[in-house]
Amino acid sequence: MGEVNIKKLACELNLSAATVSRALRDSHEISTETKIRVLEMAKRLNYEPNPFASSLRRQKSKTIAVIVPEIANNFFSLAINGIEEVARERDYHVLIYQTHENREIETSFLNRLLSGRVDGILISLACEDVDKEHIEKISDQVPIVFFDRVDDDIEGVKITTDDYESAYNAVQHLIENGCKKIGYLLALNSLSTGKKRLKGYLDALKDKGLPDDKQLILKSSANNDENHTLIKNFIAEHRPDGILSSIEELAMPCYYACNELGLNIPNDLKLISFSNLAHAQLLNPSLTTINQPAFEIGVEAAGILFKIFNKRWYEPNETIILKSNLIKRESTRGFTII
């Protein structure tokens, strides 16, 4: 794949591939002026020569990169642990990178990973609109496996959970425990992951004969600091008796908002959240969660990446779906009839 890039560079520069190759190796046969031209074009086209990528021997970086929106998230830190376990067995290092849900940061970092810095990439996409073309361009050069936050429009292996069913079951549980006005905290709506969760929510309402009121869907901010106020205002104005939070970052703001509004969880409002909040059990009240098999997702995603490295068989456009669990706790407790 290095060769292809040198050819591309050569073509763009109207030079021979041999000249480009020598320039990149800082050969004395090439003038400084040409070297600068080559390096500038290499930079512009995101080509980064690997010191060991010469024909002398094909050294691997023995490093994989994991790109996630946030590390301060129990789901992602567990998934990373799963990835690391697989990598460690194969003597690979794992670099972690967080995008803070910012597409520009994600893109810029992906560019840096091209050509030899890492052997492969595991990515959970930021929630802004995906630049499909750019990601596919990168995956032509470095193997990429997608996990959890995926986009079905992008080609590649994807490891997800049963997002639709999980949201559907959560809403059904809220209804069974007496909720009639269920709010939804929306996130990831530009990704397939988010769309499926939303659809699960809407379909459950419909199947149970509850109206779907657009006002009960709160679009969260990518900036978490804003979500506390957004959620507090949302609860105060619409007074839902149940809430499904589509990501874990939005669950704690519900607790703070209810405390401030003098509302009791679960009596005034029942709450369920995606996904692996570490100490959901110790909260006051303990929180009902949709637990994704985060560690297993990491193991599975890394396993596929190593299959790609080792040229073992895998289905190039497969989506592997692991099941989540609804863990019922105090925050959704129904009324007890004595």
Place this chain on the structure above:
Amino acid sequence: MGEVNIKKLACELNLSAATVSRALRDSHEISTETKIRVLEMAKRLNYEPNPFASSLRRQKSKTIAVIVPEIANNFFSLAINGIEEVARERDYHVLIYQTHENREIETSFLNRLLSGRVDGILISLACEDVDKEHIEKISDQVPIVFFDRVDDDIEGVKITTDDYESAYNAVQHLIENGCKKIGYLLALNSLSTGKKRLKGYLDALKDKGLPDDKQLILKSSANNDENHTLIKNFIAEHRPDGILSSIEELAMPCYYACNELGLNIPNDLKLISFSNLAHAQLLNPSLTTINQPAFEIGVEAAGILFKIFNKRWYEPNETIILKSNLIKRESTRGFTII
């Protein structure tokens, strides 16, 4: 600094520096056999040539590495956010790496970061015994700034908090609220950070006239899965009426242990923990914490690193100490006299 290494390689190989340099550039003037010898020695001595480190121009990687024991830790994820904020302003990327408290993993990763992969390193040390010599060898080649988990024996800039005073004040608070038998959950004891926290605990006991009973100090495991049982047995056997946990990973196991032993926090046992547990306020009961200024530590540490990059003045062996805060909550509430 590249030159020094090429000289070292040349010396080890009994070759001229020019030959080594050409071999590393894959020059046609050098035989394949020699190239292999040079690359093997380069690998053995942890020398990794930077493709852009030639005299043509000194390209920076524009990347810094942050090495922390765990990312699933509120202190570290906040500190990383602080580091990223500073890096972003300067258009630098931040790679994150977790060592899981394992010295071998830490060392192996540090070796990979030598010579051009990153421009600098921010590290919070794993809690196993430090290999002082190795870290100093690396810091000769890549600027390193230490934060939070530091070792005073290693030369370098260090950003810490007032660990001694924080532990002292925490114990004093427990005593003021009625505790007479205060346990200490020990971690980091191979590092200055841990030693200062322990000394703060011991001195506070002494100053307040409480005996220091070695049995009330529980040495935690680096493997978090084991700590739950260790702590449960410790509480069951010694029945402390107060506990100071020296790291946040040990606080939640205390909650679970008390639940299982039928002990009430704070009535039977009062609990304080280092450090920034995100939702300490929402726990049942809410947890008294020693909050370290984690974000600020990150900002400060990254700021020093950029001073080093820009050759601006800094004190090469300075320890910068930021103050922590004791946030009193329900878990240490004293008896109310009516």
